[in-house]
Structures are given as structure tokens and as C-alpha cells.
Amino acid sequence: MAEILGLLALPLAETVVMVAASTAAALLLGGPLGLALYLIAPGGLAPRPALRRVLDRAVNALRSFPFVILMILLFPLSRLVVGTSIGTAAAIVPLSIAAAPFVARVVESALAEVDRGVVDAAIASGATRPRIAFAVLVPEALPSLVSGLTLTVINLVGYSAMAGAIGGGGLGDLALRYGYQRFRLDVTIASVLAILALVEGAQYAGTRLVRKLMSMR
Amino acid sequence: MVSAEKTEDEPRFRSPMFHAPRPDGAASRLIPSSQKPAAPAASPTSAPPGLTLLGLRKSFGGVPVVDGISLEVPRGSVYGIVGRSGAGKTTLLRMACLLESPDSGEVRHGGRKVSGLAGAELLAARRRAGVVFQSFNLFSSRTAAGNVAFPLEAAGLPRREIRDRVTRLLDLVGLAGMAGRPAGRLSGGERQRVAIARALAHEPEILFCDEATSALDPGTTRSVLELILSLRDRLGLTVVMVTHQMEVVRRACDLVAVLDEGRLAEAGEVAELFARPRSRAGRRLVEEQLPDEAREIEESGAAPRLRLRFGGDSASRPILSLLARSFPVEANILSGTIHDIRGRRSGELVVELSGEEAAVAEATSWLGAQGVCVEEARRG
Numbered sequence: 001m002a003e004i005l006g007l008l009a010l011p012l013a014e015t016v017v018m019v020a021a022s023t024a025a026a027l028l029l030g031g032p033l034g035l036a037l038y039l040i041a042p043g044g045l046a047p048r049p050a051l052r053r054v055l056d057r058a059v060n061a062l063r064s065f066p067f068v069i070l071m072i073l074l075f076p077l078s079r080l081v082v083g084t085s086i087g088t089a090a091a092i093v094p095l096s097i098a099a100a101p102f103v104a105r106v107v108e109s110a111l112a113e114v115d116r117g118v119v120d121a122a123i124a125s126g127a128t129r130p131r132i133a134f135a136v137l138v139p140e141a142l143p144s145l146v147s148g149l150t151l152t153v154i155n156l157v158g159y160s161a162m163a164g165a166i167g168g169g170g171l172g173d174l175a176l177r178y179g180y181q182r183f184r185l186d187v188t189i190a191s192v193l194a195i196l197a198l199v200e201g202a203q204y205a206g207t208r209l210v211r212k213l214m215s216m217r
Numbered sequence: 218m219v220s221a222e223k224t225e226d227e228p229r230f231r232s233p234m235f236h237a238p239r240p241d242g243a244a245s246r247l248i249p250s251s252q253k254p255a256a257p258a259a260s261p262t263s264a265p266p267g268l269t270l271l272g273l274r275k276s277f278g279g280v281p282v283v284d285g286i287s288l289e290v291p292r293g294s295v296y297g298i299v300g301r302s303g304a305g306k307t308t309l310l311r312m313a314c315l316l317e318s319p320d321s322g323e324v325r326h327g328g329r330k331v332s333g334l335a336g337a338e339l340l341a342a343r344r345r346a347g348v349v350f351q352s353f354n355l356f357s358s359r360t361a362a363g364n365v366a367f368p369l370e371a372a373g374l375p376r377r378e379i380r381d382r383v384t385r386l387l388d389l390v391g392l393a394g395m396a397g398r399p400a401g402r403l404s405g406g407e408r409q410r411v412a413i414a415r416a417l418a419h420e421p422e423i424l425f426c427d428e429a430t431s432a433l434d435p436g437t438t439r440s441v442l443e444l445i446l447s448l449r450d451r452l453g454l455t456v457v458m459v460t461h462q463m464e465v466v467r468r469a470c471d472l473v474a475v476l477d478e479g480r481l482a483e484a485g486e487v488a489e490l491f492a493r494p495r496s497r498a499g500r501r502l503v504e505e506q507l508p509d510e511a512r513e514i515e516e517s518g519a520a521p522r523l524r525l526r527f528g529g530d531s532a533s534r535p536i537l538s539l540l541a542r543s544f545p546v547e548a549n550i551l552s553g554t555i556h557d558i559r560g561r562r563s564g565e566l567v568v569e570l571s572g573e574e575a576a577v578a579e580a581t582s583w584l585g586a587q588g589v590c591v592e593e594a595r596r597g
Contacts, residue, residue, distance in 0.1 A: 120316055121354035121412070126344035126419070127371035135370065139358035217357050217401040 004190045007178065008171075012194055014088045015170035018095060018160045019198075023153050025096035026103045033059070033100065034107025035133060045119070045129050062101040067159050070098055071166060091160065091168030099156055106148030110141040143213045150206025157198050171195050265328025267292040267423055267455025268313060273322035275308055282308045284479035285322075290472070292327070292422075295449055295456040297466040297487065299502055300476035306459045307427055309476065313457065314348045314425040315339065327422050327455075344372060347416030351428035353408040355400035361387065361411045362396035368418040386414040390444060406437035410444065417448070424448070426458035430465055438462075442469045463502055467491065475499045522551065523581065526590035527564040536587060537568070544580040546572030 037055055040048035062070075071094040075085040078093040114137055122136045138145070161172025171191045179188030268290040275283045283305040290296040298306045311317035313324055315331060324332040331342040355364050362383050369379040387393055390410040395403065403411060409429060416424060426445065430438040446469055449456050460466060466473050466487055474484040477498035483490070494500040527536065537548050553566040570577045584591050 115352075115354065117350055117352050117354040118356060121348070121350060121356075121415070122367070122371075124314060124316055124343055124346075124348035125368035125371055125415070126340040126342075127368070128340065131371050135367070136356060140356060142358065217399050 004186060007174065007187060008190055008194055011164075011169065011171045011174040011191070014168075015157065015160050015164075015172075015195075015198065018088055018091055018163065018168065018170055019153060019156045021092045022095035022099060022156055022160070023149070025092065026099035026152060026156075027149070029096060030100035030103025031107055034104035035111065035137075037104060037108040038111040038137075039129070039133065045123075045132065059101040059104050062097070063105070065098070067094070067098050067162055068166075070094055071163060086167040088169040091163035091170075095156055095159055095163060098159060099152055102155065103149070103152055106152060107145065110144035110148055111137050113144055114140045143210045146210050146213065147206060150202060150210075153202045153206070154199050157195060157202065161195060171198075264292055265325070266290055267294070267327060268296075268457060269323075269325040269328070270309070270313060271323040271325070273309065273312055273319045273324070275305075275312060275317065275320050281479050283312065283319075286476070286479075286481050287322075288474055288481070288484065290455055290457055292455050293449065293453055294471045295446065295458065295469055297470035297473040298457065298459045298476060299461065299463065299466055299473060300482075300498065301501075302461060303478075304476040304498075305479040306461075306476050310425055310427050310457065310459045314346050314423075315343050316348070344368065344419040345421050345423075347413075347419070347421040347424045349409065349412050349416050349424065349426045349429045351431050353405075353412045353432070355403075355408055355411055355415075357399070357401050359400060360396065361392060361398050361400060361403060361407075364400055364411050365414045365418055368415060372419065382418065383414075386417060387411075389417070389448070390414045404437075405433050406441060409433065409437075409441050413441075413444065413448070417452070420452070421454070423455045423457065426456065426460075428460055429458060431460065431462060435464075438465070439468070445469065463505065475502060522567055522569050522593070523584075524592050525566045525568060525584065526592075527566070528588070528590070534587075536584070536589060537566075540580055540584065543583065544572070545576050546570050546580045 033055065037052065037059070038044060039046045040052045040055075042049050042052070071091075074094040074097060077097075078085045078090040081093050082089045084090050118136065118140060119132065122132045127135070160168065160170050161175070164170040164172030164174070165176050167173075171194050175188050175191035178184055179186075179191060266289045268288070270286060270288040273283055273286045274281065286305075286309055288296075298309060300306045308317065312319045312322075312332075315324070315334075319332060322332070323330060326342065326346055329342075331346075334342055356367065359367070365383045365386050366379050369382060374382075383396070384393075387396055390413050392407060392410050392414070395407060395411075400408065400411065412429075413424075424445070429445075430441050433441060442465065445456060445458075448454055458465065458470065470487050472485065473487045473490050475482040475490070475494075475496060475498050477496065482496035482498040483494070490499055491503055494503045525536075537550070540546070540548060547570070549569040549571065551567040551569060553564065570580060572580070581591055
């Protein structure tokens with residue numbers, strides 16, 4: 001038991017780091033993209049139909065890419081950004097890029113849920129577009145944004161296990177190399193349980209946060 | 218209730234906030250003669266009207282929604298824009314309050330041309346006009362105070378000044394104690410009051426109301442209308458309200474424009490519309506209004522009224538003229554309806570019987586003997 005806990009510690013930390021860092025990076029990449037998709041939509045605050053069609057297609061294309069293939073294709077980028085294509089740090093690059101379009105859709109749909117009348121009220125108040133975006137749209141959409149980000153985190157836990165399979169480290173790596181290849185069923189089960197705990201924890205925290213936000217309204 | 222409270226507080230509203238000369242005011246109200254409205258009703262000597270619309274047109278997907286409307290709203294008046302749904306009234310209002318840009322035509326606020334503006338000028342023009350919506354459209358992530366503060370934050374005012382102004386604005390609409398309440402935990406009437414305070418944050422000269430009372434119950438509607446009227450008096454606002462409720466027009470408006478299929482059917486004094494509607498659309502709206510108004514007449518005054526219900530045989534005979542001939546009483550009809558239900562008539566009249574008390578009592582019992590259902594008409 002102690003042995004298994006010892007085996008789990010480092011991979012668990014690696015998974016947490018991978019998920020946290022790639023969530024942050026995906027938010028940085030996908031958040032503005034989602035905001036842009038919302039703003040430049042026809043009937044939006046700054047309609048740019050042609051550009052919007054291009055971005056829309058690009059997001060769809062990236063989302064439909066199988067993650068394993070995306071990861072391999074992005075080896076050169078990982079090497080460029082973090083200096084290596086193996087290890088936890090290297091895995092963060094494809095994880096972020098895979099999650100960014102998902103985050104963009106999460107943000108876009110959360111913003112689209114904001115009542116158009118509320119946006120009208122902000123426009124009629126004489127607010128600039130950036131202010132409407134950040135002082136009205138984002139706070140109004142916050143509960144939806146948080147639940148969408150919870151989904152993102154959970155997806156990334158799953159992806160990170162896959163990243164482990166090709167040298168990314170983490171719980172997936174442990175389950176595969178230690179549990180599967182060395183016939184240690186107990187290690188496999190322990191890894192899966194640890195992943196399950198992460199997913200449950202993320203879902204719990206997300207739900208709590210959403211409830212807290214709603215209770216302040 | 219709230220407005221009575223406010224009247225006592227009157228001096229407070231003479232605070233510098235609403236009466237200090239605005240930096241842009243004095244100059245911008247002097248409109249060069251070249252910009253004076255060309256509309257015939259414009260009197261050459263007085264100040265420019267609160268709102269001028271000139272030949273506004275707007276179509277969506279090739280369908281004209283507003284089809285060439287010109288209007289002039291005198292400064293300080295409450296102007297109703299009515300019409301059935303689809304008549305184009307909301308689109309007209311959205312163009313007037315700069316939420317929508319017209320395909321052609323011109324919008325002037327207090328004589329200043331405001332259509333076709335862009336950038337900072339457009340933002341400034343929007344701040345000089347307040348808008349109140351049917352569904353309140355408050356920011357649910359903010360408190361009552363936070364909602365009122367938004368337009369001021371958007372204009373980059375210092376935090377302390379925002380706080381002072383928000384306090385005064387909430388006080389103005391009778392919500393002094395609600396500052397910290399989240400928008401979602403206010404009642405409908407309170408929400409609309411917050412929305413009005415938010416719309417007035419920049420001390421606009423015009424307040425636009427888009428069906429502002431349509432989501433409220435009759436009592437709340439009345440108190441919100443009273444608030445708007447008292448604000449008009451205190452702040453010298455020009456108020457433009459789009460509504461489908463003739464009740465609102467009757468209660469609150471001085472002038473009214475009737476829209477029909479994107480065009481102006483008629484415009485003029487409210488009393489004139491109710492007495493002599495000139496257009497088909499105007500007549501239709503006034504007719505729909507009748508029952509409500511009659512009910513109010515019934516409820517007013519202290520004299521005893523009788524509600525007479527006729528059915529079958531009694532509905533076909535001239536009961537009231539028989540009554541007047543047989544007894545020394547006069548019957549004054551206050552309201553009446555007759556239904557024809559598959560060839561059988563049933564009717565209802567509310568009458569005021571005047572005459573000697575004994576004669577009235579006799580007449581009443583005679584009515585009962587004729588098969589008329591008689592009851593005291595009281596409010597209810």
C-alpha cells in the first residue's frame with residue numbers, strides 16, 4: 001500500500017501540473033478567441049461575418065483532430081516552446097492547443113446566453129465595447145463560464161492520461177508502463193482511482209463555485 | 218406612496234446634481250438656425266423640441282418596418298407611441314434612442330443631430346438619453362447600486378462621485394434602502410425603478426421607455442408611471458414611451474402618435490385621440506380600451522349605482538324608457554354591453570338612478586319584477 005502511494009505521488013503531481021498549466025494556457029488562447037467569435041458574429045457588437053466564418057471553421061477543424069495525432073504533429077512546436085518533445089512540460093503544449101478551441105466554444109456559448117436586452121442596456125448607457133465585454137458580458141456569463149471551464153479541466157485530465165502514453169509522465173503514464181506493461185493490476189487500479197478522484201474533485205469544486213456565484217445574485 | 222414621500226423631499230432634488238448647468242448644455246442648446254427642424258409644427262421662437270424624428274426608415278430583410286416617420290416631441294412632454302405589435306413602434310424607439318441606426322432619416326435630441334454619429338460622439342449622445350426597457354434588463358451580476366453605477370463607471374467618473382450620485386439616484390426613485398440588494402432579488406417594480414435610476418445616471422434630457430410597464434401588474438404600473446411623471450416635472454425631462462397599453466397613454470401621456478404598419482396614422486393630444494380618433498388604427502385602439510375606462514367611471518363617485526343584467530325576454534324590451542315613463546326617476550347610463558349568444562341576447566348596464574328615494578326604490582323593485590337582475594354596482 002505504502003509502495004503504491006509512493007509510486008502515485010510523483011505522477012499525480014505531474015498530472016495536476018499538466019492539467020493546471022494547460023487549462024491556464026487554453027484559457028489564454030481560447031478565451032479571447034471565444035470572445036471574438038461572439039463579438040464578430042452577425043448581429044453582434046462588432047460584426048465581421050467573413051472573418052467569423054474563417055475562425056469558426058478553424059475552431060471546428062482543430063476540435064475534430066484526434067488528440068493523439070495532434071500531439072505527434074505538435075512535437076516540433078513543443079521542442080520550440082519548451083526545448084523538448086518529451087516529458088510533462090512538453091505535453092502541456094499539445095494539451096493547451098487541443099483544449100483552446102474547446103474553451104473558445106465554451107466562452108462563446110456562455111456569452112451568447114447573456115440576455116441581449118442586458119447588452120442593449122449597456123450600449124444605451126454609452127459604454128465602450130471593451131467595457132461592455134469585460135464589465136457586463138463576462139460577469140453576467142460567469143456561472144456558465146465556470147461550469148464550462150470545469151468541463152475543460154475534466155477533459156484535460158483525460159487528455160493528459162493520453163499524453164502520458166507517449167512520454168508525458170503523469171498518471172496515465174504510470175498506469176500504462178507500470179500497471180499494464182509490468183502486469184501490476186493494483187497499480188493500474190490505483191492510477192485509475194487517482195484519475196477518478198481528480199475528476200470528481202474538479203466537478204465538485206466547479207459545482208460549488210457556480211452555486212456560490214448564483215447565490216450572490 | 219413613494220411619490221408622496223418624494224414630494225416632501227422636494228428640496229433635495231433641487232440639488233446641484235440635476236440643476237447645475239451642464240458643461241455642454243448652455244452652448245449646445247443654442248442651435249444654429251440652419252439646424253432648426255424643418256417640420257411645420259416647429260415654432261420659430263421657442264427652444265428646440267426635445268426630440269425630432271425626420272423621415273425615419275428602417276427595413277429588416279427587405280421588409281420595411283418603419284416607413285418614413287416624422288415626429289416632433291415638445292420639450293418636457295410625455296409622448297406616447299402606440300400601435301399594435303408589428304406596427305414598428307419599438308424599432309422607431311430604438312432608432313430614436315440610438316440603439317439602431319436608421320436606413321435613412323434623421324434623429325435630433327434637443328435640436329442636436331444625433332443620427333449618423335460614431336465613436337466618442339455616439340457614446341456621448343447615448344449618455345444624454347436614458348432608456349428603460351420592458352424586461353428591465355438589469356445586470357444580474359450587480360447590486361441595485363452597481364446597476365446605477367454602471368453608466369457612470371463607463372464614463373470614467375471618479376469613484377467617490379459615482380458613489381454620491383448613485384445614492385442620490387436611488388433616493389430619487391424611492392429605493393434608498395435597497396442599494397446593496399442584488400438585482401435578481403428585487404421585485405418587478407423595484408427593478409424598473411433601478412432601471413430608471415440607471416437611465417437617469419447621466420442626467421439625460423430625454424427618457425425613452427420601451428414598454429416600460431408592460432411586465433408590471435396594474436398597481437405597480439400606476440406607481441411607476443407616477444414616478445416617471447414626477448421625474449418629468451422635477452427634472453424637466455422629455456419622455457417618450459412606446460406602449461401597447463392604451464391605459465398607459467391615458468394615464469401618463471400628453472401627446473400620442475399612433476403607428477400602423479410602419480407609418481404614422483395620426484398624432485396629437487391624447488384627449489383628442491380618445492374623443493375623436495381620426496385613423497382606422499386610432500379607432501381600433503380606442504375601442505379596445507372602452508371596457509377598462511367604463512369600469513373606472515363606475516368605480517368613481519359616491520352616488521349609488523345599479524348594475525342591471527338582462528337576459529332573454531327582458532333584453533329585447535326597452536326597459537329603461539319604460540322605467541322613465543312609469544316613474545319620476547331618471548336613468549343615466551354609465552356603461553353597457555350586450556352579448557349575442559347564438560341569437561339570444563344578454564346585456565349588462567350600469568346606471569345611476571336619480572330621483573326621490575321612494576321613487577328610486579319603487580323603480581328598482583319594478584325592474585326586478587320585469588325579470589331584470591338588479592344589484593348594487595360597487596367596485597370589485
